[in-house]
Amino acid sequence: MRLRIAPSPTGILHLGNLYSVLANVLFSHKYNSKLILRIEDTDIQRNKINAIENIYEDLNKIRVNIDESSKNPGLYGPYKQTERIHIYKFYIKKLLKMGGCFFCKCSFKRVNILKKINLLLGDPPTYDGKCLNRNYLTGKIRLKVPKTGICVGDYKINWSNVDMQVLWANSKPTYHFANVIDDQLMKISHVLRGRDWLTSFPKHILINSFLGFNMPKYYHIPLICNKTESKLSKRLDNMGIDSFLSLGIISEAILRYLISLIVCVDVSNISEASSYFNINKLKQQNIHINGKKLILINKMCLHEVVHDVNNVIKSLIREGCFNNVMELCVKKSLILHDTYKLLCFVFWDYKSIKMIFMSNIEYLLLNLLLIEYKKLIIWSKISIQNIHKKITNYLGLKTRTFCTILTPIIGNRHSISLYDVYLIIGQKVVITRISLILEKIYNKLHQHI
Known part of the structure; x- marks a missing residue:
């Protein structure tokens, strides 16, 4: 079995990202699977300088072991999407030839206005298919979606409510297309990702189906959310490891807290947590941060590192x-x-x-x-x-x-x-x-x- 974590270098790894990462780590540890790190960096305008290196550093701080990555390549690289554009070009041409997508010349401005109007009318914010049968040879490339029927799976939805997603624009793939291609070619067998991707799931089903791919098994896991009464600031919902470290929360406490949230049992390490891990028994509802519990776990961890003060200071x-x-x-x-x-x-x-x-x-x-x-x-x-x-x-x-x-x-x-x-x-x-x-x-x- 092979799993992947696929962060984008457009920002920091916040608690929600780390929760998803650790769910993959626990699955990988329990079933002796390979864990792959793929960098989804095609959104070049939003990519941050040094963000990729920061991703590696943050994963090291919570002791996540990666089996394959740009730093430890295997058979299925490259592991950065910007180095795989030639692969995506081959498959977008194949998808066009098979009739799974079409060229669209509608401006993003027109489509955005259309979607806003749809929302005001109580309809799904979807593209209206204006260019579907125009047989254009240039433009953005959109996914062809059935007009009738129901998509059956983890997320049942009428196909008429699924957007004709842009798959290719400005000479590069969008997330939805590159993601599916990479999972197939990197032999990913299981995908554990946040429930916020459920609405995109039908699009990924279609792309896999059009290209004749064997789909990975998808699991959509809970999201980390803030309660309104939480002491964590609204400004800081997306705090990363460095921010917690600067507030005196050590990386060991962050690790223990998150894996305890996943398995619903207080545990001290990945090995112990994996024995409790059951992907089919994860909480269904979203998870709220309990600041008091995080502090209590931090207190216990501090007792264990008190004789290694210099390394604690170094971590800050x-x-x-x-x-x-x-x-x-x-x-x-x-x-x-x-x-x-x-x-x-x-x-x-x-x-x-x-x-x-x-x-x-x-x-x-x-x-x-x-x-x-x-x-x-x-x-x-x-x-x-x-x-x-x-x-x-x-x-x-x-x-x-x-x-x-x-x-x-x-x-x-x-x-x-x-x-x-x-x-x-x-x-x-x-x-x-x-x-x-x-x-x-x-x-x-x-x-x-």
Whole structure:
């Protein structure tokens, strides 16, 4: 048996992604299956720099062992979709020849307006088939969907409610087409993915059927959701491993918590969890994060790593930065106590954040920074300084006031320089911290309304 995890390098691996990854890991461990890592990177405009490397790092942090990938290739590569375009070209031509798809010249604008109108009328947001029988030889390529009948499977639906999905546009495949081709050619036997893909399942059934493929066995597993009463911020629903680490949640706790959610039993490792794992007995309803339980598991894990403090500190700092961090702290220290006091930016405590002003200008500044930081492609001292200069000029702030407002991001005034901290903890963690601070300011300001 062969399974795959197929992240896209358009963002971080958040808790929902990791839950799905670990469900695949448990299945693989229980049935001695091969686990393949495929990078679905055809959405080039949205791909993030270093995102692929970050995926590997995050999987390592929760000790996920991959059998085949770009770093450990097997017989069925390449393992990046951008390196497989020639394969997709062959199969899209085959699908056209078999009459399973057609060329469409409708603009995306027209189709989007059409779908919005359909929704307002209470109809499914589907393409109307305007170009279905025009016999065009160029344009986007759409899937041909039956007009009558019912798609029977995990998700019963009238074919008339299934969209004629775009399979090829701008000289490259869309997710739906490339995904099916890759699963077939990489000999994937079982697909475990989130329930949010259920509505796309009929399209994948059609593509497999048109091309005469043997379909993998699909399982659609629950999604991780937030309760409205949860303490996790709405801004932070998609928090990744680095963000949790920066809040003092160690990677071992994240692993244990997620695998316990999957098997509904408190377990300490993958091996133990796999003995309880049953794909047919997974919860049917979506899963909500229980922050208190995560903290309790973290407490237990901390007892186990207390004798390995340096490695814990290393896990909170970007890979390879530990020695540099200690050198920066020692340079500003007179006694040993000073060195660890300067590490306050590592042991950042959301609860103990003390805002200086709690004002609207502070709230505006941090919101502007958050927007600019998220847009930043290269996280460097110069690029960060340019953002700061632009915003201080725009708001007419003095440098001292600006730096004072930013102090809570790095812990307190007793730290190494702001820019050193930014580069050490990384872009994702800085964004997470600002999001938490903004929520705190927002709540404080609205207490007085």
